[in-house]
Amino acid sequence: MESFFSRYKNALVLILVLLVQVIGVAIQVRRPLPGEHAQPDAGGVRLIRYWAISLVSPPERFVHWIGSSISNLWFNYVDLIHVRQQNKDLQAELRRLRIEQGGVAEDARQGQRLQQLLAFTEKYIYKTVPAQIIGTSGLDQSRILWIDKGSKDGVEVDMPVITPDGIVGRIREVFPNKAQVLEISDPTSGAGVILADTRLRGILRGNALGQPVIVGVMPDERIKPGEKVITSGGDQIFPRGLPVGIVDKVVPDPERDPMVDVVIRPAADLSRLEEVLVITSTGPEITPKERLDLIQSQAVADTEQLKASEVLAERLPSRIDPDNPDAAKAADTTTGAGGEIARPIQPPLPLHPDHFSPNAAPPAADLVPGARIAAVLQGPGNKTTASTSKPRPISPAQTTTATTSAASANGATPVKKKPPELVPEDGSRPPSATSVRPAETAAQQPSPRSNPALRPAQTPTPTTPRPSGLPKTIIVTDGPAPPTRKVTPTTPAIQRAPGTSAQKPPATTVQKPAPQPHKGPELVPDDGSRPPQTMLRKPKPAATPQQPTGAPQR
Amino acid sequence: MTMISASARRDLEVQSHPLLVYVLAPLLALGVQSFVALHFHGFAILDLPLLITIYFAISHRHPVAGTITGTIIGIAQDALTRHPLGIFGICKSLIGYLAASLGVRIDTENTATRAALTFCFVFLHSGVYWLLVRRLLAQPFLWSWLHELLRAAINALVAIVLFALLDKTRREY
Numbered sequence: 001m002e003s004f005f006s007r008y009k010n011a012l013v014l015i016l017v018l019l020v021q022v023i024g025v026a027i028q029v030r031r032p033l034p035g036e037h038a039q040p041d042a043g044g045v046r047l048i049r050y051w052a053i054s055l056v057s058p059p060e061r062f063v064h065w066i067g068s069s070i071s072n073l074w075f076n077y078v079d080l081i082h083v084r085q086q087n088k089d090l091q092a093e094l095r096r097l098r099i100e101q102g103g104v105a106e107d108a109r110q111g112q113r114l115q116q117l118l119a120f121t122e123k124y125i126y127k128t129v130p131a132q133i134i135g136t137s138g139l140d141q142s143r144i145l146w147i148d149k150g151s152k153d154g155v156e157v158d159m160p161v162i163t164p165d166g167i168v169g170r171i172r173e174v175f176p177n178k179a180q181v182l183e184i185s186d187p188t189s190g191a192g193v194i195l196a197d198t199r200l201r202g203i204l205r206g207n208a209l210g211q212p213v214i215v216g217v218m219p220d221e222r223i224k225p226g227e228k229v230i231t232s233g234g235d236q237i238f239p240r241g242l243p244v245g246i247v248d249k250v251v252p253d254p255e256r257d258p259m260v261d262v263v264i265r266p267a268a269d270l271s272r273l274e275e276v277l278v279i280t281s282t283g284p285e286i287t288p289k290e291r292l293d294l295i296q297s298q299a300v301a302d303t304e305q306l307k308a309s310e311v312l313a314e315r316l317p318s319r320i321d322p323d324n325p326d327a328a329k330a331a332d333t334t335t336g337a338g339g340e341i342a343r344p345i346q347p348p349l350p351l352h353p354d355h356f357s358p359n360a361a362p363p364a365a366d367l368v369p370g371a372r373i374a375a376v377l378q379g380p381g382n383k384t385t386a387s388t389s390k391p392r393p394i395s396p397a398q399t400t401t402a403t404t405s406a407a408s409a410n411g412a413t414p415v416k417k418k419p420p421e422l423v424p425e426d427g428s429r430p431p432s433a434t435s436v437r438p439a440e441t442a443a444q445q446p447s448p449r450s451n452p453a454l455r456p457a458q459t460p461t462p463t464t465p466r467p468s469g470l471p472k473t474i475i476v477t478d479g480p481a482p483p484t485r486k487v488t489p490t491t492p493a494i495q496r497a498p499g500t501s502a503q504k505p506p507a508t509t510v511q512k513p514a515p516q517p518h519k520g521p522e523l524v525p526d527d528g529s530r531p532p533q534t535m536l537r538k539p540k541p542a543a544t545p546q547q548p549t550g551a552p553q554r
Numbered sequence: 555m556t557m558i559s560a561s562a563r564r565d566l567e568v569q570s571h572p573l574l575v576y577v578l579a580p581l582l583a584l585g586v587q588s589f590v591a592l593h594f595h596g597f598a599i600l601d602l603p604l605l606i607t608i609y610f611a612i613s614h615r616h617p618v619a620g621t622i623t624g625t626i627i628g629i630a631q632d633a634l635t636r637h638p639l640g641i642f643g644i645c646k647s648l649i650g651y652l653a654a655s656l657g658v659r660i661d662t663e664n665t666a667t668r669a670a671l672t673f674c675f676v677f678l679h680s681g682v683y684w685l686l687v688r689r690l691l692a693q694p695f696l697w698s699w700l701h702e703l704l705r706a707a708i709n710a711l712v713a714i715v716l717f718a719l720l721d722k723t724r725r726e727y
Contacts, residue, residue, distance in 0.1 A: 010617035014651045017625050021640035021647065022690075028638035029691060045639055052633030055581055060589045135634070138587035140598045141687065141695065142635035146588070172636060182636060187694045208696030271595040 050175050053146065057178065060135045061148075095300075098293070102301030105294045127281035129153050131161075133273050134178070143186035143206060143270075145169065149278060150177045158237055160279045166243040166267025167191065167231060168276050179278075183270055184244070185212045192234035193244050195262075198222045201232055204244065204264065212245065214262040216253065223250055229264055239282055243267045571613075575723045580606050580627045588634055599705050601676065603627045605713050607646045608675050609720050611653035612662040624650025641691070645682045649675050665714055672713040676706040 005012065028045055129149055137144035149155050151174045161168045161181050169189060173180035182189050185206040193204045193214060200223065202214035214229070227247040233240030245266040253259040350357045583602035591598045607627050611620030628646035632639045653675060661667060680702045688695045 010621075010651070010655070013618045014621050014647065017621055017647050018644055021625070021629075021643045025638045025640040025644075025686075025690065028640070048629065048639055049633040052584075052630045055630070056584045056588060056634065060585050063585070063589055133592060135585075135588035136592045136598075137635040138584075138591045138598055138631075139601075139635060141683075142637060144634065144636050145592075146634070180636075186636065188636060208694045272593070 046173070046175075049173065049180075053175065053178055057134060057146070060146075064132070064134055098297040099301050099304055101294065102297035102299075105298050105301075108294070127279075128162075128277040129155060129280050131155075131179075131276055131278055133181075133276060140210060143169075143183035143189075143210060144172070145181040145183060145273065145276075147179050147181055147276065147278070148177065150175045150179050152176050154280045155179045155278050156280070160238045160242075161276050162238075162242060162279060163268040163273065163276055165269070166245060167238055168268050168270065168273065170237055171278065181276070184266065185210045185270055190235065191238055191244070192232040193229050193264075194232040195223065195247070196228035196230055198227065201234070202262065204229075207261070207263075211248075212264040212266055214264060216256055216259045217250075217262050219258065219260050223247060223262060225249055229262075239279070571610075571720075571724050575720070576610070579610075579720065580630065584627075584630055584634065599708055600712060601679070601709060602716075603631050603642075604646060604649065604676060604679055605672065605709060605716055607650050608653045608672055608713070609717050611650045612657035612668075612671065613720075613724065615654055615657040617651050617654040617658075620650035620654030621647050622650075624648070637687075638691075641683070641686050644686060645679050648682060649679050652678075668717055669710045669714055673706045673710040676709040677702060680705065 131147035131149040131153075133145050134148050135146040145161075145168070147155075147161075155171055155174055157171055157174055159171045161170060167184060169181045169183040169186070170191075171179050172182040183206070184191055184204055187206045187208065189204075189206055191204040192201065194201045195214075198220060200217060200220060202217050204212050205215050207213045217223070225247050229244040229247065231238040231240055231242040231244060245264040245268075248263045248265040251261050251263060253261045353360055580603060583606045587597075587600065587602045607620075607624045610623050614620065614623075624646035625643050628641075628643035629639050631642040631646075635642075653671065656662075656671065660671075662671065684695055684697050687693050688697075
């Protein structure tokens with residue numbers, strides 16, 4: 001027996017060592033239950049790891065200290081050119097970002113309110129601990145990082161590790177002054193992610209090549225390279241919305257046939273990490289500092305918006321009427337319940353107002369039912385008949401008189417002199433809106449030009465009674481009966497601007513033809529055609545009692 | 555390749571190193587491997603602790619010492635990874651035993667012999683590691699013949715320089 005051990009001593013030692021290690025591995029290895037994260041090592045294993053890293057880390061720290069000293073000497077004393085300009089640029093960038101932050105602050109608050117309504121428990125990054133990476137596992141098969149912060153700095157197991165570019169991994173093992181970080185590219189890692197555009201969720205793991213891969217994804221044609229991937233927050237480790245990377249390619253899953261794996265290009269350069277942030281605290285609300293930043297940025301954004309509004313108001317044409325600024329002020333005093341200024345929509349004033357123009361018609365409260373046709377229904381005296389009318393010769397100049405009353409038309413009453421309106425030499429009629437206002441038109445004469453029967457050569461003499469064969473014509477115009485008032489003559493050469501009705505036409509443009517009594521009825525063909533608006537003339541409202549036939553009034 | 559008996563070999567060349575070398579060499583190998591791979595990702599294709607294990611085994615020429623040396627270095631390397639302690643310990647224990655056993659029988663002072671032995675041991679180390687990780691731990695591990703052969707060749711080339719440097723530290727009786 002002694003010779004056996006002495007003869008196979010080496011082999012027996014090897015077998016014994018291997019057996020002990022296999023048993024040790026078997027003890028350490030325990031598959032986590034579904035939904036359970038990998039448990040940290042037992043006390044003995046932790047002790048061995050701690051000894052190993054304590055022995056290895058001093059030379060690493062020494063080398064790192066040399067490198068840091070050289071880099072600090074260079075960057076803190078030599079490479080300070082353009083630092084002032086960079087500072088200015090960064091200040092400007094900070095102001096711009098604050099304004100942008102203020103712009104999204106309202107959306108963020110709305111999101112928080114909605115999440116509170118829906119009982120969501122969103123986690124925000126509350127506190128981070130910066131850490132330097134002092135080493136790796138040194139192997140392709142084990143994506144492990146070592147950082148110089150440990151439990152004394154508040155680092156705990158399963159805390160997320162990130163960079164400003166994206167997530168890096170999570171804390172796997174913690175020692176007093178050091179911690180082990182498991183990268184997202186390690187096959188044993190796991191993180192809940194979501195595709196930003198297609199909103200597909202998945203679990204991020206590392207494949208055998210050290211690439212982060214979303215495993216077990218249903219084939220979807222919408223997944224395209226370049227799509228952003230963010231954390232979903234479903235793993236209860238990484239806060240939601242942190243950038244993970246972009247889609248690199250989609251490959252078939254070798255273990256699950258219909259499924260595909262989405263290979264991710266990590267946002268954080270995992271091969272060149274130097275400093276990372278360990279999220280040591282997350283909370284349901286944003287930090288007071290972030291809240292203060294939001295308030296400040298909101299104030300800055302409001303100020304900028306106010307300035308922009310003022311600049312815009314100066315550049316735009318003013319809505320305030322310079323002749324009546326009080327009206328605009330009175331309109332601006334109307335505010336809504338929320339403080340918003342409620343301005344009524346007002347159409348622009350018409351250039352050529354007529355009875356269809358806004359505010360031209362009297363209010364409905366002032367109207368009397370049947371008033372429009374009251375003049376017609378008053379009796380036969382109001383009807384202009386051919387039998388009672390006396391035709392009179394109409395000259396072209398007379399036909400342009402717009403203020404000839406019905407009484408003067410039949411010659412029963414003297415006609416008050418009115419300044420005639422100007423008519424162009426070519427005989428063209430002025431626009432209706434400028435010659436005779438519809439509301440003032442009671443009885444108009446048909447134009448000889450528009451009615452060939454009334455041309456001077458064909459019109460009967462004033463003493464000649466109207467033939468009985470002429471059709472009986474009733475002119476009815478819309479609107480209430482006009483009040484008794486004088487009709488202001490108008491001139492076609494001068495258009496009335498709104499609000500300038502009181503302006504008198506220039507004296508040089510007024511011609512004073514000899515007043516001629518306008519006798520006889522207004523002849524209008526009864527073939528259904530209405531005379532043009534320019535032919536309608538308003539009768540004299542204040543007709544004498546002996547007026548036999550009242551002119552149709554409107 | 556000259557084959558000599560083990561007793562004659564020991565009688566001809568008794569090599570030893572200072573104790574400081576036995577301590578610092580593995581620590582430096584682990585430290586450099588861990589630190590340089592942080593900044594040069596391709597450096598991970600090297601396995602300096604394995605090269606140190608092979609060197610001590612073939613120079614000391616004692617299988618038990620080689621096994622123990624491989625076990626300690628391997629467990630220390632395991633401590634830096636996420637693996638359970640023992641994976642690299644098993645691999646390097648086996649490599650240390652084989653290297654020490656071969657070092658008794660062949661001339662390991664020749665450069666070509668060292669390169670060939672290192673190439674074979676690195677390739678064998680990868681095979682054992684794949685077996686343990688893929689079969690024992692059931693973890694994903696992509697085996698690539700080209701990658702492993704290239705890795706073995708690069709380590710063999712580096713071993714020529716590293717072994718020459720370590721030869722400077724040995725003391726001969």
